[in-house]
Amino acid sequence: MVPLNWYIGLSAVIFSLGIIGFLIRRNILIMLMSVELMLNAVNICLVACSHYLQDLRGQVLVVFIITVAAAEAAIGLAILVSLFRNKATVHTDALTEMKG
């Protein structure tokens, strides 16, 4: 059997990659995808723990995380489309309407 630590380790590495991707990229679309990476890391951790604990709550939370991710993606991309119509860009450094 694969030890639980391997799964936790995998999830930690993907989570960290998600954070790094979020911090360094300037395309908002990729930033949102990095957040999806983070959520997937969480899902791996939850499902693995749920498996080793013989407990379904982890899986329940994963179902909800996927649901919320879907709604969040819909709203996020809608705002992005709206932004793109106004400014024709999806880069963070173009968001300069407000300063101070």
Place this chain on the structure above:
Amino acid sequence: MSTLFQELLKYIGAIYPEVIVVTVGLTVLIFDFFVDKERKAFLGWYSLAGIIIAAVATYKLMGTSGVFFGGAFLLDPFSTFFKFAFYAACGLGILVSINYLKIEDIHRGEYYALMLFATTGMMLMASAGDLITLYLGLELMALSIYILAGFMRSDNRSNEAAIKYLVLGAFSSGIMLYGMSLLYGLSGTTNLMGILAFLRGADLANPVLFLAMVMLVVSFGFKVGAVPFHMWVPDVYEGAPTSVTAFMSAGPKVAGFAVLLRVFLYALAPLHGQSTVIFSILAVLTMALGNIMALSQTNIKRMLAYSSIAHAGYALVGLASGGPDGAASVMLYVFIYAFMNMGAFGVVIMLRKAGARGEEITDYAGLGKTNKMAAFLMLIFMFSLTGIPPTAGFIGKFYIFKSAVEANLIWLAVAGVIFSSISAYFYLRVIMVMYMHDPKGEFKLATAPSLALALAISVAAVLYIGVLPADLLNFAKASIAGIM
């Protein structure tokens, strides 16, 4: 079968205020089709009626408490206290919106529905007995408010506010979920009571436990706008429609503190020795940066954004103090904060007229001469935000700093007093501009009965709590007694 049905009825009996708010929200979406453009204010009044009915329902449930749905939903005095704060924030938010939406030319019923859904999310956050309920309540609130922030979709500033809020909000949710998943892996449960039971017998020096706690602090720090996780606050508050700014500076912030109290002073109470250090540092940073950055602002919405960061700092002082007294002082503080901030934004909204944004502090020049009433109300709210007696803001700060002194965090209380005296400079500057400067031209305020009602309620609450704080304080203390 019939026992199952009875069980279900019992559960619905505990959750029906939430059911009322959701139902009203859903019917607003339906009515939106039948109400024509000029009469959308009807939907606002209808939503307000729904909030009042839900408040009555919560009032009726006040004596009862219990654990429902296997621990996923808690009905206790703690959640009831916060639900009243949410009703106030939502009700006042609706009142300040009705006229503002007309001026901004927004004729969409979804606005009120989203506000009600956000309120439902907050209520569930306060009632959550399980990390899963907590997460979903939080997301319901957050997603609704992302949309509200971007409601003026042809306005660049509103777009930017929405996308910044969403991207950073999603990021902080990811961090929170990682903390939750680690906590689940350690304790084997998502139930707050179960986590508390686990921690009482656990090795508290486990690095993973520390990591999980830090993740939760970071994500809730984002939600309440604590430094160094505050970078979204000024831009989002400035860019969002002012009525939405008013709502989100009161509602989600109060909900964030409800969750912070429930998670860190109840479920993670055995870790308080570690978390109090983190919260003290966050509190000092938040108060310092919020107050110092507010000094140089020229836009009043941006100034109030930094001021709301600073106020999160004061509330964090109470959280760092911990214990029933610290928790009660935080509850008292955020309740008061919701009213005074709502009032201040109500005045800001009055200056928004067709053609003029009225967001610069210089736009307030001479308000004391041209419109005595509005200037006087602003004076009271600014006094309250500064913490000058006999307003409620003084009472809030007094109990926060008192709890810090009692918890032997005297340096924190001293820092709080110093920073709040700095804050006097930028709050009183608004008053000075209103009364000492000459008016720039004809002043015509955008007044409306709804707005006047909102301001009257806010100012009455601020003065009442300021003069007779005992009722609310005892209510907060009694509410916290159930969980600590």
Place this chain on the structure above:
Amino acid sequence: MINKAIFIYFAAVILLSAVLVITRKNPIHSVLFMLLLFFHIAGVFVVLNAEFLAAVQLIVYAGAILILYLFVVMLLNVETESKASRANRYWPWAAGFGLLVAAEIALLVARGTFPLDTAQPMRLGASGVKELGIVLYTRYLVPFEIASIILLVGLVGAVMLAKKRSSE
């Protein structure tokens, strides 16, 4: 042994595609590597006896969310995107900070202990769709209902924000 080999395969592909997702210049490539990643995560779920979640992962994540991303990517001009720099101005600092956070997470997780480190196969039938359904409709009924409102909010928001301007 075979279990470990399977895990190593999945983990290797997941890690590789995660790195590619965050480093590719062309957003379409990122989305496609994301697809690869989702398939392999679904594989991990199957290994962990979460067949239902594996299906949900594929249907919702790969089938719905990713397609949504792909639609928006199509809006962008890939030509200009491939000329623009991929990282923001602060990326050396951000990357340094990110690596620091990553190291910290790795260190804390590696040094920590999980009390349940006894590898045992899940009870037969303990993770089926039926059990999941029962938990969802009893203990987690409230979150389940909220999830439906969240989806409604998503729907309302997406329609309201992305609809064509002409209707105003």
